[in-house]
Amino acid sequence: MRIGFDAKRYFLNKSGLGNYSRDLVRILETYYPENEYIKFTPKIKGPSLGDKTIKLPKSRLHNLFPSVWRNNWIVNDLVKDKIDIFHGLSGEIPIGLSKKGIKSVVTIHDLIFLKFPELYKPVDRVIYNRKFKYAIYNADKVVAISEQTKRDIVEFYNFPAEKIDVIYQGCHPAFKLQKSATEKKIFRKKYNLPENFVLNVGSIEPRKNAFQIVKAMESIDVPLIIIGKETKYAAEIKNYIIEKGLQHKIQLLQGFTMEELSTIYAMAEVFVYPSKYEGFGIPIIEALYSGTPVITTNSGVFPEAGGPFSYYIDPENTEELRHAIQSVLENSMMRQEMITKGLAFVQQFNDDKIAAQWNQVYTDLIG
Structure with a gap:
């Protein structure tokens, strides 16, 4: 299988979602090396030349608008790279995967922006809610990192519990x-x-x-x-x-x-x-x-x-x-x-x- 990852946090976040992403890809590469794990990111800190598992935006336009690339244009790159499954590691997936025949899975970590809205700016809550709702209702598989998060998904998005798997998070x-x-x-x-x-x-x-x-x-x-x-x-x-x-x-x-x-x-x-x-x-x-x-x-x-x-x-x-x-x-x-x-x-x-x-x-x- 060729599995593509939304690896923005993998490369750019030092803790939290970054740690989750790095640990998950690491253990998959260790225990199931027969699969290919391709990391898609709008940018990267440090050298990437020659690493065929790292994919960056290819055109000048895509580099000028990295958010649009990550949410939309990336789908064509996934097709070219013959990705079988795309895994949104942080609660979102790009639009249009199913039309291109690419299976998708999304990890939902928490719904803090809904549980504690006072901690977020109104515009951020709107953006997060739109992205999470799209991912939950359009991914082929929704995975929560805990039973608590699963209950929150059911409560806030009225999503069927039987369609949510729970896979816990590991650590370094x-x-x-x-x-x-x-x-x-x-x-x-x-x-x-x-x-x-x-x-x-x-x-x-x-x-x-x-x-x-x-x-x-x-x-x-x-x-x-x-x-x-x-x-x-x-x-x-x-x-x-x-x-x-x-x-x-x-x-x-x-x-x-x-x-x-x-x-x-x-x-x-x-x-x-x-x-x-x-x-x-x-x-x-x-x-x-x-x-x-x-x-x-x-x-x-x-x-x-x-x-x-x-x-x-x-x-x-x-x-x-x-x-x-x-x-x-x-x-x-x-x-x-x-x-x-x-x-x-x-x-x-x-x-x-x-x-x-x-x-x-x-x-x-x-x-």
């Missing part, structure tokens, strides 16, 4: 490699990290709810490290930290590689993720693979990602979150059980299982 292999005491010691010294700490990773924005962790940690005598890009919300948290005199035990950091980030996960005493909504919540399985116990939200997708041995809380209840953190830090037997059984649970997200599910989707479409 760095999180699955055990870190030695020596590695941790060197890393701790390099970045001047504390001996023991509570960890949170993710975009520092209101939906992720990191402020709640800061408030919960005020009376707990263990450092907190929050890793994520700078935002207005992050600035509010920093002001609060200064106001409360918490600079000595709360750090906001960013800029780590995947390998470095995986080491920080493995060093943490507990990973705390009181997000209000996610399509999946990849940091949860990153923590579980790293052998770090997880405290997260008690509703939505979070129990789906965290399994039966994570600790669940009401993300709006500061006192409940504080009690959960203290409980995991102070109860070594419970903590060890969370680590051992959490690691066993997360094996369902292994690369070989995800690759097999995707290869079956592609095979069924061609069949």
